[in-house]
Each structure stands twice: as structure tokens, then as C-alpha cells.
Amino acid sequence: MRFANARSAPPALDMGSLSRSRLMLVAGVLAVGLAAIAGQILRLSLVRGESGGLHAAEPVARTFARPDIVDRDGHVIAADVGAPSLYADPSILLDVDEAVEKLVTSLPTLDAATLRKSLSDRTRRFAWIKRHLTPVEAQRVHELGLPGLAFQREPKRVYPLGTLLGHVVGRVDVDNRGVAGLERHVDETLGLEPVIGAGSSTRPPVRTTIDLGIQQALASELDAGLARYRAKAAMGLVMDVETGAILGSASLPSVDPNHIGPDDLDSIDRVQGGVYELGSIFKTITVAMGLDQGIATLAKTYDVTRPIVRDGYTIRDPHPVGRPMTVREIFLRSSNVGAGSIALEAGVPRQQMFLARLGLTGAMRTEAGPVAQPLVPGRWQELEAVTISYGHGLAVTPIQFVAAAATLLNGGYRVAPHYLEQASVPSRERIVSPETSDAIREIMRLNVTTAIGTGRRADVAGYRVGGKTGTAEMPGPKGYARKAVIASFLAAFPMDAPRYVTLVSLVEPQPAEGTRGQITASLNAAPVTANLIERIAPVLGVLPRRLNAVAVVEPEHP
Amino acid sequence: MARLVQLLAVVLVIGSGCALYALKHDTRRIEQRVQRQERDAERLQSDLAVLKSERAYLARPDRIERLARRQGLEPVREHQYLRIGQAFEDGIARLIDETRDDDATEPTTAAPGTDPVNDRNGGR
Numbered sequence: 001m002r003f004a005n006a007r008s009a010p011p012a013l014d015m016g017s018l019s020r021s022r023l024m025l026v027a028g029v030l031a032v033g034l035a036a037i038a039g040q041i042l043r044l045s046l047v048r049g050e051s052g053g054l055h056a057a058e059p060v061a062r063t064f065a066r067p068d069i070v071d072r073d074g075h076v077i078a079a080d081v082g083a084p085s086l087y088a089d090p091s092i093l094l095d096v097d098e099a100v101e102k103l104v105t106s107l108p109t110l111d112a113a114t115l116r117k118s119l120s121d122r123t124r125r126f127a128w129i130k131r132h133l134t135p136v137e138a139q140r141v142h143e144l145g146l147p148g149l150a151f152q153r154e155p156k157r158v159y160p161l162g163t164l165l166g167h168v169v170g171r172v173d174v175d176n177r178g179v180a181g182l183e184r185h186v187d188e189t190l191g192l193e194p195v196i197g198a199g200s201s202t203r204p205p206v207r208t209t210i211d212l213g214i215q216q217a218l219a220s221e222l223d224a225g226l227a228r229y230r231a232k233a234a235m236g237l238v239m240d241v242e243t244g245a246i247l248g249s250a251s252l253p254s255v256d257p258n259h260i261g262p263d264d265l266d267s268i269d270r271v272q273g274g275v276y277e278l279g280s281i282f283k284t285i286t287v288a289m290g291l292d293q294g295i296a297t298l299a300k301t302y303d304v305t306r307p308i309v310r311d312g313y314t315i316r317d318p319h320p321v322g323r324p325m326t327v328r329e330i331f332l333r334s335s336n337v338g339a340g341s342i343a344l345e346a347g348v349p350r351q352q353m354f355l356a357r358l359g360l361t362g363a364m365r366t367e368a369g370p371v372a373q374p375l376v377p378g379r380w381q382e383l384e385a386v387t388i389s390y391g392h393g394l395a396v397t398p399i400q401f402v403a404a405a406a407t408l409l410n411g412g413y414r415v416a417p418h419y420l421e422q423a424s425v426p427s428r429e430r431i432v433s434p435e436t437s438d439a440i441r442e443i444m445r446l447n448v449t450t451a452i453g454t455g456r457r458a459d460v461a462g463y464r465v466g467g468k469t470g471t472a473e474m475p476g477p478k479g480y481a482r483k484a485v486i487a488s489f490l491a492a493f494p495m496d497a498p499r500y501v502t503l504v505s506l507v508e509p510q511p512a513e514g515t516r517g518q519i520t521a522s523l524n525a526a527p528v529t530a531n532l533i534e535r536i537a538p539v540l541g542v543l544p545r546r547l548n549a550v551a552v553v554e555p556e557h558p
Numbered sequence: 559m560a561r562l563v564q565l566l567a568v569v570l571v572i573g574s575g576c577a578l579y580a581l582k583h584d585t586r587r588i589e590q591r592v593q594r595q596e597r598d599a600e601r602l603q604s605d606l607a608v609l610k611s612e613r614a615y616l617a618r619p620d621r622i623e624r625l626a627r628r629q630g631l632e633p634v635r636e637h638q639y640l641r642i643g644q645a646f647e648d649g650i651a652r653l654i655d656e657t658r659d660d661d662a663t664e665p666t667t668a669a670p671g672t673d674p675v676n677d678r679n680g681g682r
Contacts, residue, residue: 045582068610076614082604153604160614200603216619217633462636538634 063154064176065195067186068205069169071212072247072421076160078169078183078257080176080200083156084138086129086149090119093148103129106140131174132156155200157183159257164219165210166255167269168368168419181269182208182419185367207421209245214238217535218248222504225528226252229487229509229519235270235398236504238536241406241492243425244415246366247500247540249399272371275395276505279472279521281490282391282401283339284440287331288408289354290342292436298328298443304337308344310383315340331443332453334469336390343389344382351385357431358404359414360396367419372397391472392480402503405490407431408440409498444468445495458491458526462544463537466498467491467529469521474508484508487521489529494542504529 069078086107093099100116107130118127131154133141138151157172159165170181177192178184186206193201222234238248251270268274290296301324307316317335330338343351355361364371375395377384387393399417406415412432444466447453454469470488473480488505492498504525515523626632640648 042578045578046585075617076610079607079611079614081607081611158611160611161618164618164620200607212619216623220620220623460636462639534635535633544636544639 062175062194062196065155065193065201066157066172066176066178066183067190067201067203069182069186070205070207071210071215072208073211074205074207075212077165077208077210077212078157078159080155081158082153082200083132083134084151085131085154086133086138086141086151088119088127088129089148089150090124090127091122091148093119093146096120099146099148102144102146103141106144107133107137155195157257161212162258163254163256164212164215165249166257167251167267167271167273168210168249169257170368171257171260181368182206184369185420208419209240209247209421210249210419211247211539213539214248214536215250217532217539219250219252219254221528221532221535222250222252224531225504225506225509225524229506229512229515229524231506231509231524233270233507234505235274235507236502236532237271237398237402238500238502238532239402239406239415239417241410241415241498241501242413243422244403244406244417245421246399246417246419248536249419269368270398270505270507272366272368272397272399275372275375275397276486277392277395277472277475278398278401278488278505279391279470279486280334280336280339281405281468281470281488281503282394283331283334283389283470284405284408284444284468284490285355285358285360286339286342286389287327287443288432288436288440289346289351290327291439292432293346293350293354295345296327296342298439299326301326302330302338302341304330304335304341306337308337308340308386310386311381313383315386328443328446329452331468332447332450334390334454339389340386343385346385348380348382348385351388352380355388355394358407360394360400360404364397364400364403364417366399366417371399374400391470398503398505402490402501405492405503406501408437409444409492409501410437412437441466441492441495441498444492454522455489455491455526457522458489458529458533460493460530460534460537462546463533463542464494464496464545465491465530465533466493466495467526469526471520471522483519485519487519487525489521489525491529491533493533493537494545499542500536500540502529502532504532 066078066080068076068080070076088099090096096116096119099119100112103115104110104112110130115129118124121127129149130137133151141149142151155176157176159169168181170183170185171179172183173179178187190203190206193203218236218238222236225231226234234250234252236248236250237246239246249269249271251268251273253267255264255267270276287296291298303324304317305320305322305324307314309315315336317337319333320337321329321333321335325333325335325338327338327342329335330342346354352361361374361376363373374397377388377393380388384393403415403417407413411434412430414429414431416426444455445464446466447469448455448459448465448467450456455465455467458465458467468490470486470490472486472488473482474484474486475481476484486505486507487509488503490501490503492501506521506525506528509519509524511517511519512524
């Protein structure tokens with residue numbers, strides 16, 4: 001239109017080239033301006049929305065979305081759900097005192113003083129009031145009808161299994177960042193995924209080696225053992241002897257990662273966070289050392305009639321037999337003097353070397369966090385060599401001990417205990433000879449089958465259980481206490497070709513029905529292990545011996 | 559000629575204006591639909607997450623164990639395993655027993671005191 005006007009102008013103006021060129025200039029400027037406007041209109045109508053800009057009302061608080069954690073069959077262990085979080089815009093809050101009063105009434109866990117302080121700052125546009133409300137709480141706040149309050153949906157971590165894997169899975173902070181256990185490992189290896197709002201993670205679930213069926217059997221049998229023998233605590237582990245994959249790991253009393261209280265922060269995962277002198281189950285290691293170093297054979301005899309005296313301490317057997325014993329019998333009768341004699345013959349340097357090769361004196365870590373450092377004696381002379389040979393003087397975590405036992409049982413290869421499925425199978429490193437491994441299998445099985453063995457109560461018909469008991473006196477303020485013990489049972493099955501190794505430990509068990517006033521592992525930890533293996537062997541596809549000729553049927557995982 | 563060009567230009571301007579408006583309107587509508595679908599997808603995803611957790615909560619092993627035991631189920635015992643061939647023979651033997659007129663004798667192939675259950679569903 002304007003161009004038409006410009007065109008129609010000249011006949012009225014006939015004053016020469018100067019005014020004409022001015023006219024052209026004006027027309028040109030107008031044309032450029034119009035073109036710019038047209039271009040802007042086009043841009044706005046066609047590519048609208050991209051630039052958008054910040055919505056003034058949207059808080060710029062970040063949280064993190066987490067991948068699910070599942071067991072080896074894909075059952076959910078930890079997941080994110082959206083939960084409303086309450087925040088305020090203090091600049092448009094009408095009456096701070098009224099708001100604080102009403103909020104504290106509706107959400108009793110809030111602290112009135114801190115809330116008043118954060119809401120009184122009128123210059124702020126955003127202040128969290130409470131994160132992750134339950135639907136009921138959110139409804140109550142909604143019904144208050146206070147202006148200046150709003151909700152934002154955020155990812156909230158939930159653990160549907162409650163206490164079942166409490167220690168292993170760890171926990172997250174209020175921003176959904178992993179601060180302990182597997183949750184922390186996930187963040188450290190996979191990185192953080194910041195989201196605004198309740199976005200869920202796009203990452204695939206993190207698959208663990210845990211089998212929820214095994215975990216439940218372990219937790220419930222430990223729980224039953226804890227109650228029956230009135231123990232203060234209990235821990236247990238089920239591990240694949242070949243790969244070191246952990247199928248179940250329980251430490252009682254457990255924690256619920258959904259509700260971490262102040263007391264729970266001190267609760268340690270005894271499986272890998274506590275070190276213990278594990279007692280006679282260590283004789284398995286000592287006998288293996290004797291065999292593997294070429295010092296002894298199972299048939300070699302040692303004089304165990306006289307106690308060992310070193311540095312003014314006397315080591316004797318509680319029930320001396322009064323004649324020399326073979327290595328086999330030392331193991332079956334769990335003779336301290338016998339184990340000590342083997343250690344003395346090996347010598348301190350060899351013992352230190354052997355324990356180090358089995359990983360019992362060094363650091364270790366798993367995906368659930370660092371494993372507690374073993375307590376190695378500062379002075380390691382002959383006396384310590386003797387006490388360590390029967391499991392006193394060297395305190396290790398149960399997980400480290402089970403890993404060493406797995407090496408002795410799987411033909412002699414190193415295993416690295418792990419909780420997450422591994423993409424590649426690490427190369428096998430030989431630690432002890434296959435002959436040593438065979439001998440350990442033989443005596444562990446014998447310990448359950450023969451009349452003199454200490455592990456008879458761990459036998460389960462058909463599954464060929466083998467094992468070793470250990471009743472370790474716990475160090476107290478006045479030296480070792482006779483009435484406070486850790487009773488442990490190390491077991492493996494099926495013993496002709498072990499596939500799984502288990503450890504059950506009861507802390508300070510008390511005499512109970514059927515223990516004749518005793519608190520030794522053969523009467524408490526061993527039967528708990530039997531109950532455990534009877535439950536898990538069928539689930540793990542281990543068939544009774546008489547069916548061995550039939551192809552092993554992999555059980556269905558529901 | 560010039561008039562014709564002008565007229566054409568005017569028509570073009572009006573026409574392109576209308577086309578632009580229509581296009582813009584369409585775009586808006588499509589955008590709204592996309593947003594709605596995105597919101598729906600987000601809501602469904604959030605529902606899915608909640609349902610998944612709820613399912614995991616309902617299927618937590620301690621609850622399943624409690625319910626299974628209430629139904630009289632228990633872990634598989636060693637004697638409950640049978641070879642398929644043996645189970646078959648037992649079945650035949652039982653059939654023969656049942657068809658007999660005289661008193662029913664125990665199947666000879668089953669060991670005394672065992673309960674030959676060839677059902678492994680109670681494993682978990």
C-alpha cells in the first residue's frame with residue numbers, strides 16, 4: 001500500500017532531482033523497516049516457542065533421576081517415583097505468621113523457627129518448605145488454601161523391599177544423589193542425571209547379582225536363628241564359588257533405606273563393614289596353607305598331646321585327645337594345637353605370604369563400598385602365627401573370608417566378590433593348586449558326615465554339604481570373654497563340585513533348646529546353615545545326588 | 559500493465575497472509591497436541607513408575623513367603639524329587655493298584671515313607 005502511495009506521489013511534486021532523491025531515500029528507509037517487520041512476523045509465527053525464555057514462576061531447583069536397581073531376574077530393588085515437594089514464594093506470601101502456624105499444624109515434622117526465618121525474607125522468590133510429601137500430606141497443605149505456596153513434582157527414591165537389602169543398596173540424599181552402598185556406586189560409575197520436575201531416568205536398570213529368593217531365605221533363616229539363639233546380631237552371605245557373584249548378603253539388625261533414622265547411620269553392614277576374629281573356620285585356611293606349601297599332607301601326623309607355649313602364653317585344646325593326630329583329624333576335631341603346629345612348621349613369613357595371596361590381609365572393595373581394612377597384628381611372631389592359625393589375632397570382614405574360602409573350594413582361583421553383574425569375565429588367576437582344593441573339599445565334607453566331625457548338624461539330605469565350625473571368643477575390655485562368642489559356620493555345596501559357598505555368623509548367641517547349655521557353632525550356626533541350604537539348593541538348581549544322572553533343570557525364576 | 563501487477567501483488571499479499579495465518583493456526587494446534595501427548599506420556603510414565611514400585615512392594619519376598627506358608631506350601635524337600643521315568647512307573651503302578659479288586663497296596667517303586675510329589679512349583 002505504502003509503495004503505491006510512494007508511486008502515486010511524484011505527479012504532485014515536480015521540484016527537481018533533489019527532492020526526488022530525498023523521496024527515494026525515505027521510501028528506501030520505509031521499505032527496509034517494513035521488510036524487517038515482515039521478517040520478524042514470519043520468524044515469530046513460524047519458529048515460535050523455541051526461545052521461550054524462563055517462565056518466571058518456575059523454580060530452578062534441580063534434582064537427579066536415578067536408574068532402577070534390580071536383582072538378577074529383574075525384580076525391582078530400588079526405583080524412582082514422582083512425589084510432590086512443597087515450596088513457597090515468600091514475596092507474595094500474605095501473612096508469614098499465619099502461614100507458619102498452619103503449615104506446622106499440617107506437617108508436624110517442620111521446625112517453626114527455621115520455617116519462619118526462611119519465609120520472612122521478602123526478597124526471595126523461592127524457598128523449599130518440605131521435600132517429598134506423601135499424597136495425604138500434600139492434600140492437607142492444599143486444603144489450607146494459602147497463597148504463595150506451590151508444589152513441584154520431584155523424583156523420590158523408594159525401596160519396595162524395605163529392610164531386605166537395606167545395607168547393600170545404601171541410600172540417597174534429599175536431592176536423590178547416592179550417598180552410600182550401591183546407590184553411591186551407581187553415581188560414581190554412571191554419573192548424575194539432573195532433571196527438573198519429576199522426570200524419570202532414561203537409563204537402563206542396574207542389574208545386581210542378588211537373587212531375591214536367596215536373599216529372602218538368608219534373611220529369614222538368619223532372623224529365625226537370631227530369635228532362637230537370642231543373638232545380638234547375625235550376618236550371612238551366599239556366594240558363587242567360581243565368579244564371586246554375591247547372591248545374598250544380610251546383616252541383622254537391618255536398616256530400611258526408606259526411613260533412615262539417626263540410629264541407622266551407625267548401623268554397619270557387618271558383612272563388609274565389620275572385622276571379626278572368626279575363630280576355627282580359619283583352620284580351613286591353615287590346613288590349605290600346609291597342603292599347598294608342601295609342608296603337610298592330610299595323612300601327616302602332628303604331636304598335639306602337649307600344649308604350645310610361646311612368650312608366656314599356653315595354647316591348649318579344650319578337649320585334648322591325648323595322642324598324635326593326622327592333619328585330617330586336626331581339622332575334624334578342630335584342634336588348636338594341631339593348627340598351631342602346622343603354622344609353626346610353615347613359619348611366619350610363609351603364613352603372611354599365604355594369607356596375603358588369599359587377600360586376607362589387604363584392602364578390598366566392592367560396589368557396595370570399601371571393605372573394612374583387616375586388623376593385622378602389629379607384632380607377628382610365632383605366638384601370633386599360632387593364634388592366627390585358629391582364627392584369633394587377625395580380624396577380617398566376613399566377605400573377605402568367604403572370598404578366600406571360595407578360592408580354596410573352586411579349584412584354586414582368585415575370586416573378586418561383587419554385587420553387580422559384570423560385562424566381562426575376568427581372567428582366572430591361580431592361587432592354590434587343584435590338589436589343595438580337592439583336599440579341602442574332602443575334609444569339609446568329612447566334617448559333616450563323620451561322627452567326630454563338628455558340622456554334623458549342617459547336613460542336608462541329598463545336597464552334599466561340607467563345612468567348618470568356628471566359635472570365636474570376642475575380645476572385651478578384660479581380655480577374651482568366654483560367654484560372648486561369634487559362632488560361625490562356613491559351608492559349601494554340593495561338595496563333589498562346589499558351586500556355592502555360604503557363611504552364617506551369630507554374634508553372642510545364648511544357650512537354647514537343644515544346645516545343652518552350649519553356645520558353640522556346631523549347635524547354632526550349623527543348623528541355621530542346614531535350614532538355609534535346604535531352602536536355597538532347590539532354587540539354585542542343585543539336585544539331590546541320586547538324580548545326578550538327569551540333566552540339571554534350571555529352575556524358573558518367577 | 560502496472561495496475562495489473564499491483565492488483566496481483568495485492569492479491570498475493572492477502573493470499574499469503576491468509577495462508578500464513580492458516581499455517582500458524584495449524585502449527586499451534588499441532589504443538590498443543592504434542593504438548594498434550596508429552597504431558598500424557600509423562601503422566602503415564604510416572605504412573606508406571608508408581609505401579610512398578612507397588613508391584614514390587616506387593617511381591618516382596620517376605621510377603622510371598624508368608625502367603626505361601628499360609629497356603630501350606632513349603633520349600634521343596636529332597637524326597638519330593640523323582641526321575642520322570644520313575645514318576646511314570648509310579649503312576650502306572652498306582653493305576654494298576656486302583657483297578658485291582660483286592661486291597662490297595664503301596665506302589666512298589668516308591669520308597670516307604672516318601673510322598674512322591676512331582677511338583678516343583680513350590681520352590682519359590
